[in-house]
Amino acid sequence: MKPLVNLLLCFFSVFVFSQNNQLFDEANALYNDGKYAEAIDKYEAILESGQHSPELYFNLGNANYKLNNIAPSIYYYEKAKLLNPQDADIKNNLVGYAQNMTIDAIETVPQVGFARIINNVVNTFSKDIWAKIAVIGVIVFVILFLLYHFSYATSKKRVAFVVSLVSLFSACFSVVMAFQKESLDKKDNPAIVFAKESRVKSEANRTSEEVFRLHEGTKVQVLETYEDWKKIQLSDKSTGWIPSKDIKIIKTF
Template sequence: MKWALAILLTSLGLLAKDRAASPFTAGNAAFHAGEFEAAITNYQTQVDSGLVSAPLFFNLANAAYRTNRLGLAIYNYRRAAELAPRDAAIARNLAMARDAVHNGSPPKAGVIDRLTGFFTRNEWALLAGVPLTLWLVWLAVIHISPTCEPWMGLARPVLGTLALLLLCLATLAHDRQSDTRWVVVQEETAARFGPVAQAPDKFKWFDGAELRVNQVRDGWVEATDATDRTGWVSTEAVLHAGLKAPSRAFPVVLGLVGLGLIAAWGTRRLLRY
């Protein structure tokens, strides 16, 4: 018993020591001491470890904002907002950073963006799973007890329609939230006519400009800003969620769901005959 207690106390002590020495804790200490570059370094180390959270991204963005690194700040405010989309402090600081961007025009969220951005991707997946699970339970019940089908008939179209709607919204939310984190992080960068360094300049984007990427090619991205200006910039000039072109998951999943519903309806018609 004494040995077990000793092992437990030792483990708790080591855990507390690791927690106290974590990069996130060190970043907080550096931030409160006014050492913002050290705070950024520690927060980024924590991010690189894969153990992330909304407060981590929020604190990293705050430290970047204090050093006037607007692109890094906006990028991480948006990452924090994806994990905590209804947090008022994150929304307020993001708006403040966007207002500070030179010649900046922040993207305007449409109805779909506001709707899909209200929940996280995990929350949308959970919401979509509830009616889908109930629909599967309904199928199991009428299979076990066919006499229940008449008075449970209303549940089929309601649950099926709700599951389809939420599944589409969940897929759309994943699609929108996965491909929008592209932010200029250089003080200024030239948008060029083509994906080569020798291409003529079209205009300039400044630190913190938020872009929608159209395609990626050999270390260059073709991007469009909120005012619909399009140009090519080096990938070194932007921070991004992953070096990829925007996905097309939503129409693919929607098509598969539609085919699945048609197949289910056709199978049911055949079984009746």
């Protein structure tokens, strides 16, 4: 019975994939004909099937940009960038075009000193790459340690000992960097404001003092959640509480 179920699931997956490819081609054709709203409907139908890709989000961003949909265009460009952070076209359309449509001009407070150096080192690689470097370091350490132990030549023993220590240090350092990267990634919870105008409060209730207002397309960091409110932080380190319905989390798929 189980092989039959697996076969049916495989067949269904192939069918959905084929159907989504057809929808993607149809959406691209509509986009090229200037029918951006119809193209968006096709792209979103693919999303509803559970398929996600940087190309799909990039095209959704382009179509929304053509319709001057500020928040959706930035939101989808950001999701495309999340899946493919090195793509030059995504960066160019996000920074060069879409973000220029936003109203809020918020300065970025740069990191300084030792914290900046550490974060730059941590962000050099992803968590997985740091972990792979650690594994390679351990393997090299074991091989060189065995070479040191069984070698009779003094010069070889000296070289093997020194390099093995360097490998061990590299492995330990990479493990620390992997955990630090994971911690930074967990804290990084960006969202895009979708409300035309949202009143950010000092506390998580509507009667509290208004601290500032945000407009569609502005990117924020979500710090915590309380009932129907999100505590957010801007790039200038300002904080406040915004209704959850006014923003969309980028990392939600």
